[in-house]
Amino acid sequence: MVGYLVLENGEIFEGERIGFNADTACEVVFNTGMAGYIETFTDPSYAGQGIVMTYPLIGNYGIIPEDTESDKIWAKAVFIHELAEFESNFRTKENLEKFLRDYKIPGLTNINTRKLTKILRDAGTMKGYVTSNINDIDDIMQKIKEYEVGKVVDQVTSKDIKVYGKGKSKRVALMDYGFKHNIVNSLLKRDVEVTVFPADTPAEKVIAMKPDGIMLSNGPGDPETCEFQIKNVKKLYDTNIPILGICLGHQLMGIATGAKTAKLKYGHRGPNHPVKDLKEDRVHITSQNHGYYILEESINKNIAEVSHINLNDGTVEGLRYKNKKIFTVQFHPEACPGPEDTAYIFDEFISLM
Numbered sequence: 001m002v003g004y005l006v007l008e009n010g011e012i013f014e015g016e017r018i019g020f021n022a023d024t025a026c027e028v029v030f031n032t033g034m035a036g037y038i039e040t041f042t043d044p045s046y047a048g049q050g051i052v053m054t055y056p057l058i059g060n061y062g063i064i065p066e067d068t069e070s071d072k073i074w075a076k077a078v079f080i081h082e083l084a085e086f087e088s089n090f091r092t093k094e095n096l097e098k099f100l101r102d103y104k105i106p107g108l109t110n111i112n113t114r115k116l117t118k119i120l121r122d123a124g125t126m127k128g129y130v131t132s133n134i135n136d137i138d139d140i141m142q143k144i145k146e147y148e149v150g151k152v153v154d155q156v157t158s159k160d161i162k163v164y165g166k167g168k169s170k171r172v173a174l175m176d177y178g179f180k181h182n183i184v185n186s187l188l189k190r191d192v193e194v195t196v197f198p199a200d201t202p203a204e205k206v207i208a209m210k211p212d213g214i215m216l217s218n219g220p221g222d223p224e225t226c227e228f229q230i231k232n233v234k235k236l237y238d239t240n241i242p243i244l245g246i247c248l249g250h251q252l253m254g255i256a257t258g259a260k261t262a263k264l265k266y267g268h269r270g271p272n273h274p275v276k277d278l279k280e281d282r283v284h285i286t287s288q289n290h291g292y293y294i295l296e297e298s299i300n301k302n303i304a305e306v307s308h309i310n311l312n313d314g315t316v317e318g319l320r321y322k323n324k325k326i327f328t329v330q331f332h333p334e335a336c337p338g339p340e341d342t343a344y345i346f347d348e349f350i351s352l353m
Contacts, residue, residue, distance in 0.1 A: 003108050004134050005050075005079060008127045008144045011119060012134060015111035018083055019100025021132070025147035026050035026076040028128040029291065030117045032270030035061075036337020037096070041075050041105075042068040044156035044178030045247065045289045047220040048149035050077035050128060054117050054270075059096035062087030069180040069336060073100070074156060074220070077130045078107035079116065106130050124265040125291060152220040153177050153229065153248075157199035167193035170212035170353045175199065175236075177219030177229065177248050182336040186346050187215075200228060203235035212353040213242040216249025218332065223251035223261050223292055230256050237326065242352035244345070245328030247290055253328050254319060260298035264315070267291040268330075271338030274311040275331055277318075283311060286331035287338025293330065294319070325352045 003017035007028065030052040031040055037058050040051065058080040078100060087095050100107050108130065120126065127144045134140065156178035164184050169191045174184065176196050187194050197206055199219075206214065214236055223230075226248075234256040236243060245253045251261050268288040275286045293315045296306060308318030308329060318329040332338065333345035 001132060003130065003132050005108055005111065005116075006129045006131065006134060006137070006140050006144065007119070008141070009119075009123060010141070013108070013111045013116055015079075015108035017106065017132060018097050018109050019078065019107040020104040022104065022106050023129065023131040024076050024106055025127065025129045025143050027125060027149050028052060028079075028120065029125055029267055029269055030054055030120055031289075032272055033337055036271060038063060038067045039069045039180075039337045041073045041078065042070045043180060043289060044070050044074045045218050045220045046075040047152040047156050047178065049075060049220075050079060050130065051075045052079045052113055052116055052120070053081075054113060056081040056113070057084055058082070059084035059087060061089035062092030063094045063096060063099045064089065064091045065093055066091070067336075069182065073103040073105045075105065078105060079111055079113060080107065080109050081111065081113040083109040120266050125267060149221055151225050153199050153226055156220060158196055159198060161198070161201070162196045164188060164194040164196070165192065167191045170350065171195065171209075172213045172215055173197055173206045173209055173211040174215045175201070175206070175217060175249065177217045177226070177252075179217035179219075180332070180334060180336060182334040183215070183217060183246065186334045186343065190346060190350050192350070203232040206236065207239055207241070211241060213244065213349060215349075216243065216245035216252060216328070218247035218249065218289070220248070222263070223248055223255055226252060237324070240325070242325035242349065244349040246332060246334075247330060250319065250328035250330050251292060251294060253326065254294040254299070254304075257303050257321070258298070258300050260295045261292045262295055263292050264290075268310070271335065273331065275308050275317045275342075276311055277308055279307060284341035285339045286317075286342055287335040288331050290330060
């Protein structure tokens with residue numbers, strides 16, 4: 001079946017529909033990963049977004065349930081150049097198209113993802129609409145105009161408190177703004193017991209647990225819309241408990257201590273972003289997925305100092321907080337998908353405890 005992606009600038013891409021046959025609006029972003037589509041599509045940080053995969057062939061190793069980063073697909077749509085005709089991997093359980101259908105996610109294949117990515121790089125991230133019918137273009141453009149990603153943290157967070165592992169060394173409270181499974185796995189490997197708290201859990205309840213450390217997870221959307229979470233994080237900051245923030249958690253801690261955030265032109269999404277650790281004077285290749293960043297000029301130098309910078313655009317990638325056992329990073333040290341260069345971040349967090 002023929003399908004279309006209509007962008008808010010009026011550009012129309014024609015392709016072939018895959019996955020679930022439904023129309024949807026989304027924020028269109030691109031991911032530069034050559035592999036890791038399973039982890040990417042199930043990353044809660046993509047809630048509200050349609051993902052353009054820049055690597056041309058997707059689906060060649062099928063779907064491996066053990067590699068998912070959450071319990072479902074959070075992306076609203078998927079756009080690829082070529083869907084593999086068959087999957088080949090000894091761990092495969094099903095193909096990509098069935099996976100999309102199972103979770104009612106629409107997609108398009110046989111579209112010009114190179115051209116689409118260039119448009120997003122030049123014009124910036126924009127909204128779009130997936131449909132099979134473009135006869136009423138005025139109605140489609142109105143739906144695009146009205147679409148907002150919104151407060152998606154409320155959608156992706158856990159509904160109940162969950163405990164993972166029986167670590168003998170430390171107990172960590174993980175604030176779930178849309179955490180990826182491998183964050184928990186990375187802590188379990190270090191003999192840590194992890195208690196996951198929903199995003200709307202009052203800080204007082206977390207503090208009452210008397211954890212050895214607190215993690216602020218990754219998550220989707222504009223950090224400025226997370227008013228409750230920002231107030232909560234400020235209360236956590238005021239304790240003496242060691243804290244590590246990742247991605248959205250990094251941004252929330254920054255805002256809670258007076259910094260400002262801004263939206264990147266087209267975001268950082270993919271497992272190939274160079275970041276310099278200023279303390280080590282060393283460059284690491286990192287996995288990233290975010291559309292917002294902390295403005296360096298807004299950081300109170302009496303409260304925090306920049307620890308990492310992005311070598312592509314110079315943006316802040318990490319902060320260390322003065323007179324506190326707190327540090328945060330914009331990239332993903334759990335790196336699924338991606339390189340394991342920055343797994344040492346978890347070891348630093350353990351040592352702080």
